[in-house]
Amino acid sequence: MADTPTSQITGFAAAWTIVFVWAFWLIVSRIASGSGLTIFDLAALRYGLAALVGIPLSLYYKPWRGLRLSQIAILSFILGPIYILCVFAGFLFAPAAHGGIFMNGVLPLVSIVIGVSLFRAEPTSRQVFGSVLILISAVILAWDGNTFGSEAAWIGDLLFLVGAVFFSFYIILSERWQLGAMQIIFCGTVVNAALYLPIWALWLPSGLADAPLGPLMLQAIYQGFVPNLMGLLFIAHASRKIGNANTSTILAAVPGMGGILGALILGENLSLISILALIALTIGLLIAVRKRRVLPA
Known part of the structure; x- marks a missing residue:
């Protein structure tokens, strides 16, 4: 049965909410290095704090019953x-x-490649053209302002691309498996907390004990609860209601929104080239977003 217009509206609203959530996450993560926390600490906060909510909910709803x-x-x-x-x-x-740029900006193209390679999904010409325009705009935003000044930046960009591949698979499977909220919380937080936290506590370097309270609380709240709980659930809802292609394309607005918030919050300047690239990115979104088609079983 096709989704009603109301359910599609909630799907689009959920996707655009995540644009703002992730854009703020870029700002928070940008200042994480000043907190004294290691990347292993940030991962522990992400899984551990979310599991505090996820464990009692999982014990009550038993979401594993609906999953192989x-x-x-x-x-x-x-x-x-x-x-x-x-x-x-x-x-x-x-x-x-x-x-x-290199995670959200390439999500549409990564989703297209995965869909064609593994699920025989055929993208429309509009979807391809819009996604290419988004990618070009994202690359312009990356180059503008000499952001490629670091010789090691390409290493980080490759790591971000790896993250994009992982997340594209999540978006696709959320739609194809019609994952429920509790199933996502159980797998995304509870299972990973049980696997990762003992390894982190016993063997991985940590700066948690010496981190200042203010920055620690900011990272704990945002890394632990906002993206991992609210983010995953909203994305799953959007994928079910408007499809993974629309969801991936809307999430590609994060680079532009991050640039705007960076200018407003951190005082970073947006040049004329950046503004034009943001406009082109928005046009790419409008071109690539399409009505959901029913996927084969």
């Missing part, structure tokens, strides 16, 4: 430490703006 063991393993791996540590490590080499 293979689905639990795949989803937990996709949302697991390899994905998030690649993302956090990327900020050690490349400017924070590259995170939005």
Whole structure:
């Protein structure tokens, strides 16, 4: 049965809410290095604090009953430490703006490649053209302002691209498997917390004990609760209601929104080239967003 117009509206609203959430996440992650926390600490906050909410909910709803063991393993791996540590490590080499550009900016193209390669999904010419325009605009935003000044930036960019591949798989599977909220919380937080936290506590370097309280609380609240709980659930809802192609394309607005918030919050200047690139990116979004088509079973 096709989704009603109201459900599609909630899907688009959820996707655009995540644009703002992730754009703020770029700002928060940009200042994380000043908190004294390691990337392993950030991952521990992400899984550990979210699990405080996820464990009692999972014990009550028992979401594993609706999943095969293979689905639990795949989803937990996709949302697991390899994905998030690649993302956090990327900020050690490349400017924070590259995170939005090389993760969210390439999501439409990555989703197209995965869809064609694994699921025989045929993208429309509009979808391809809009996605290419988004990617070109994102690259212009990256180059503008000499953001490629670091010789090691390409390492961070590759790590961000790895993160984009992981997340594209998550978006696609959220739609194809029609994942529920509790299934996502269980696999994305509870399972990964159980696997990662003992390893972090016993063997990984940590600056948690020496971190100033203010920056620690900011990172704890935002890394631990906002993207991992609210973000995953909203994206899953958007993928179910408007499809993974529309969701991926809307999330590609994060680089532009991150640039705007950077200018408003951090005082970073937006040049004329950046403004034109943001306009082109928005046009690409309008071109690429399409009505959802029913996927084959």
